[in-house]
Amino acid sequence: xxxxxxxxxxxxxxxxxxxxxxxxxxxxxxxxxxxxxxxxxxxxxxxxxxxxxxxxxxxxxxxxxxxxxxxxxxxxxxxxxxxxxxxxxxxxxxxxxxxxxxxxxxxxxxxxxxxxxxxxxxxxxxxxxxxxxxxxxxxxxxxxxxxxxxxxxxxxxxxxxxxxxxxxxxxxxxxxxxxxxxxxxxxxxxxxxxxxxxxx
Amino acid sequence: xxxxxxxxxxxxxxxxxxxxxxxxxxxxxxxxxxxxxxxxxxxxxxxxxxxxxxxxxxxxxxxxxxxxxxxxxxxxxxxxxxxxxxxxxxxxxxxxxxxxxxxxxxxxxxxxxxxxxxxxxxxxxxxxxxxxxxxxxxxxxxxxxxxxxxxxxxxxxxxxxxxxxxxxxxxxxxxxxxxxxxxxxxxxxxxxxxxxxxxxxxxxxxxxxxxxxxxxxxxxxxxxxxxxxxxxxxxxxxxxxxxxxxxxxxxxxxxxxxxxxxxxxxxxxxxxxxxxxxxxxxxxxxxxxxxxxxxxxxxxxxxxxxxxxxxxxxxxxxxxxxxxxxxxxxxxxxxxxxxxxxxxxxxxxxxxxxxxxxxxxxxxxxxxxxxxxxxxxxxxxxxxxxxxxxxxxxxxxxxxxxxxxxxxxxxxxxxxxxxxxxxxxxxxxxxxxxxxxxxxxxxxxxxxxxxxxxxxxxxxxxxxxxxxxxxxxx
Numbered sequence: 001x002x003x004x005x006x007x008x009x010x011x012x013x014x015x016x017x018x019x020x021x022x023x024x025x026x027x028x029x030x031x032x033x034x035x036x037x038x039x040x041x042x043x044x045x046x047x048x049x050x051x052x053x054x055x056x057x058x059x060x061x062x063x064x065x066x067x068x069x070x071x072x073x074x075x076x077x078x079x080x081x082x083x084x085x086x087x088x089x090x091x092x093x094x095x096x097x098x099x100x101x102x103x104x105x106x107x108x109x110x111x112x113x114x115x116x117x118x119x120x121x122x123x124x125x126x127x128x129x130x131x132x133x134x135x136x137x138x139x140x141x142x143x144x145x146x147x148x149x150x151x152x153x154x155x156x157x158x159x160x161x162x163x164x165x166x167x168x169x170x171x172x173x174x175x176x177x178x179x180x181x182x183x184x185x186x187x188x189x190x191x192x193x194x195x196x197x198x199x200x
Numbered sequence: 201x202x203x204x205x206x207x208x209x210x211x212x213x214x215x216x217x218x219x220x221x222x223x224x225x226x227x228x229x230x231x232x233x234x235x236x237x238x239x240x241x242x243x244x245x246x247x248x249x250x251x252x253x254x255x256x257x258x259x260x261x262x263x264x265x266x267x268x269x270x271x272x273x274x275x276x277x278x279x280x281x282x283x284x285x286x287x288x289x290x291x292x293x294x295x296x297x298x299x300x301x302x303x304x305x306x307x308x309x310x311x312x313x314x315x316x317x318x319x320x321x322x323x324x325x326x327x328x329x330x331x332x333x334x335x336x337x338x339x340x341x342x343x344x345x346x347x348x349x350x351x352x353x354x355x356x357x358x359x360x361x362x363x364x365x366x367x368x369x370x371x372x373x374x375x376x377x378x379x380x381x382x383x384x385x386x387x388x389x390x391x392x393x394x395x396x397x398x399x400x401x402x403x404x405x406x407x408x409x410x411x412x413x414x415x416x417x418x419x420x421x422x423x424x425x426x427x428x429x430x431x432x433x434x435x436x437x438x439x440x441x442x443x444x445x446x447x448x449x450x451x452x453x454x455x456x457x458x459x460x461x462x463x464x465x466x467x468x469x470x471x472x473x474x475x476x477x478x479x480x481x482x483x484x485x486x487x488x489x490x491x492x493x494x495x496x497x498x499x500x501x502x503x504x505x506x507x508x509x510x511x512x513x514x515x516x517x518x519x520x521x522x523x524x525x526x527x528x529x530x531x532x533x534x535x536x537x538x539x540x541x542x543x544x545x546x547x548x549x550x551x552x553x554x555x556x557x558x559x560x561x562x563x564x565x566x567x568x569x570x571x572x573x574x575x576x577x578x579x580x581x582x583x584x585x586x587x588x589x590x591x592x593x594x595x596x597x598x599x600x601x602x603x604x605x606x607x608x609x610x611x612x613x614x615x616x617x618x619x620x621x622x623x624x625x626x627x628x629x630x631x632x633x634x635x636x637x638x639x640x641x642x643x644x645x646x647x648x649x650x651x652x653x654x655x656x657x658x659x660x661x662x663x664x665x666x667x668x669x670x671x672x673x674x
Contacts, residue, residue: 019518020394020494024632029611033265033279035239035286047634052620075518077395080428080494081632082611083330084237085346106364106398106430107330111346165362167222178348182356183250185217185225189356192216192227 004116005175009097009144010154012069014061015134021074022081023108027090029082040086041093062094066138073131074101076124079108085115092117098144100151102127113168114178120144120151120162129158146173203469205366206435207401210341210466214324216358223360229323231258231353232309233296235287236265236613237328241351242290252294254357259318260291260298263308265613268576268603271302280614294354307579307605310334310547314418314443315581317450321436321463326353331547331629333424336433337417338440339466341401343431364430365475367400368468371408373482378663380557381416382549382627382646384408385423386488386498388480394496398428400476403468408482409434414443415553422548423629426495435467487662489534490631490644492522497631501649501661505532525633526641527621534643534659541624542654543574543636544647545603546610549627550578552585554647559591561651561665567599568657574616575600576608600654612637625653 031043048060056063072091078101079087088111091099098118112119122130130153133140141154146169152159170176182189204212216225233241238260245252252258265280275281284301291298299305299312306312310331313319321339326332328350335342349359369388389396402424404417412420417434424432441460444450453459486500499505507530509519523529544550544558555577567573575595577583583605586592592602609616610628612635618624620639627650628635631642645653648662655665 017517018521020496022494022630022632024611024630024635028634028638029264029613030638032236032613033277033283035283036243037240047638052639077398077428080394080398081330081425081630083328083344083346085240085328085348088346103395103398105395105428107344107346110361111348114346114348165222167219167360178360179244179248179352179355182225182352182358182360186253186356189216189225189227189253189358193357196213196227 006116006118006146006172009070010141011071012139012141013071013073013134014067014069015073015131016061017075017131019075020077020080023079023084023087024081026087032084032086037089040090044090044094070095070097071142072096072099073134074099076103078104080105083107085111088112088115088117122151122160203472205468205472206403206466207366210322211363223362225358226324226361228326228353228357230318230325232313232327233258233260234264234309235262235283237347238350239286240347241354244351245354250355252354255295257357258296260287260296261306261309261312262287262301264607266301266606267614268606268608268616271604304580308547308550308607311550311578315579317447322466326359330425331422333431334418334422334547336421336431337414339433339436364401365399367397367402367476368474369402369404370406370479371482372406373408375408375482378487378648378666379485380646380648381412381419383485383488385420387485389427389495390498392427394426394494395428400429402429402432404432404434413553414439415551419548426629436463487646487649491528491534493525493631493633495631502535505530507531537659539625539653539658540622541572541618542650543609543624543626543628544650545576545608546628548629549647552582555586555591558647558651559594561648562598562655563594565598565655567654570657571654573600573654574609576603577605579605609636625650
């Protein structure tokens with residue numbers, strides 16, 4: 001697991017206002033055959049980014065030079081479906097540091113947090129407002145402050161507090177890793193095994 | 201003592217430590233791995249220079265990217281071959297039992313786990329695959345994890361998980377003929393949407409659930425993830441114990457009788473409280489089919505595509521984008537619509553009962569000429585059983601070729617891809633855009649409905665093929 005720190009992010013956004021974007025869209029299964037974590041960004045949203053002929057689909061947002069930034073503004077129920085962590089690796093590898101939605105699938109949320117990609121849940125209304133703002137003005141900037149847990153649209157001053165598990169927040173702020181933590185409590189785990197009549 | 205749900209009982213007994221305001225450290229009894237989501241986890245161990253903590257608790261298989269023809273030959277695709285070889289190397293190096301390609305017990309991870317007796321009531325089971333929920337059919341907490349978490353389990357036999365909320369889904373009433381467990385779960389998902397159970401772990405109850413075989417229950421639990429639930433479970437009962445008694449040797453269990461006596465205690469207390477309680481009537485369920493690009497977009501096979509999405513939002517770009525991808529229009533009927541491919545298999549419907557159900561429809565009939573059929577058993581054992589029951593022959597005489605086991609066209613990592621624009625009636629679990637190959641159009645359905653389409657070449661109500669007196673798989 002890469003050790004990534006997250007504190008304050010100020011960036012423009014890329015809008016992708018579709019609901020139920022599943023991990024098969026984020027990274028199609030035929031690109032899962034690699035054995036490292038790198039390089040998946042090239043195939044992020046592959047079948048939307050490229051036409052069947054292999055040429056770039058100019059209508060897709062990632063191919064629109066007007067839009068760029070480290071924040072992906074997604075639609076409701078983002079990251080549903082397969083548990084493939086490759087989806088998070090692809091988004092991160094492409095250059096996004098945060099994903100905003102009104103609703104995330106559970107496994108995607110865990111995977112994102114485990115890789116330093118910050119998933120931020122905001123209300124449906126604010127998501128709609130932000131999406132429209134960004135679509136109308138690609139220079140719209142957002143500031144994310146993890147320590148304060150604030151999410152602010154700089155041009156309008158809309159600012160909300162977002163929720164994050166305090167343990168995960170600590171991990172992201174300090175660049176800590178769950179495995180280091182688990183290894184540090186190994187005697188506790190062994191003790192648990194000894195106390196419980198476990199099925200072998 | 202405070203009354204508890206079955207989920208609480210199993211979860212709480214596996215908590216090694218609760219982190220204040222954080223997730224629980226959960227002990228994992230069984231860890232299944234496969235070639236696609238494990239290599240990066242093993243790389244992580246190597247980089248840290250640490251061993252696998254409890255190699256005896258991890259079981260491996262190759263299933264996701266393997267071919268379903270000529271498995272004795274080297275895998276043609278270099279990347280896939282490399283992944284399968286890496287799995288073998290890692291298992292050898294770390295002392296993990298591997299049911300790899302060409303092993304007599306090879307198969308889809310969620311088919312062989314139960315088949316070989318590794319999945320047992322009361323356990324917590326994880327795997328880097330979202331359909332790990334399948335194992336909940338045995339009264340286990342089973343859920344899919346990401347690769348970072350696979351690494352955690354390999355390193356420390358634990359994962360860090362926030363405890364989900366609890367939902368109870370009760371299904372009472374009698375199922376009609378031609379309605380299978382696949383239709384039940386597709387009906388429930390269509391009622392509550394593809395995200396209706398996100399944040400929850402589901403317990404399935406009620407007489408219609410109790411009436412199901414273990415294989416039927418696995419189909420239900422398998423698709424729990426398709427409504428967003430992390431998993432679903434069913435309290436073990438005599439059906440569960442009878443299934444386990446038929447397994448030759450259950451690893452780690454010497455005295456099955458006394459284990460069964462323990463497992464009998466695995467049920468929710470009668471006054472246990474669930475965060476959400478839903479009830480459905482089995483009598484209202486008809487054979488189901490999907491019309492869109494997520495499993496929540498399903499309807500009774502004789503119904504019309506709705507005019508709007510579940511929020512009444514007819515101009516919703518997501519809803520119309522989805523129908524457009526499928527080549528359908530709001531309000532359209534699907535019965536009689538031509539089909540190009542039929543896929544029988546996957547961790548949802550790749551077990552012997554699924555193949556018997558399909559056989560019941562195709563027996564004495566011929567595959568339609570316009571149909572390309574992919575008939576893929578879930579494991580070597582299912583493949584053997586098909587031959588032993590004469591079903592391989594029956595399929596052959598009806599014009600169907602039985603392939604070798606694997607995940608196959610469910611996610612099309614191998615060459616079993618549905619071509620662009622073609623329609624496939626598929627017994628798998630996901631109808632996402634491009635799931636079965638770039639541009640493929642998936643219509644999820646039960647094995648009976650898939651068989652009916654394979655015979656007529658069109659979307660067909662399977663009840664047209666089923667004799668009132670015939671016993672069908674639930």
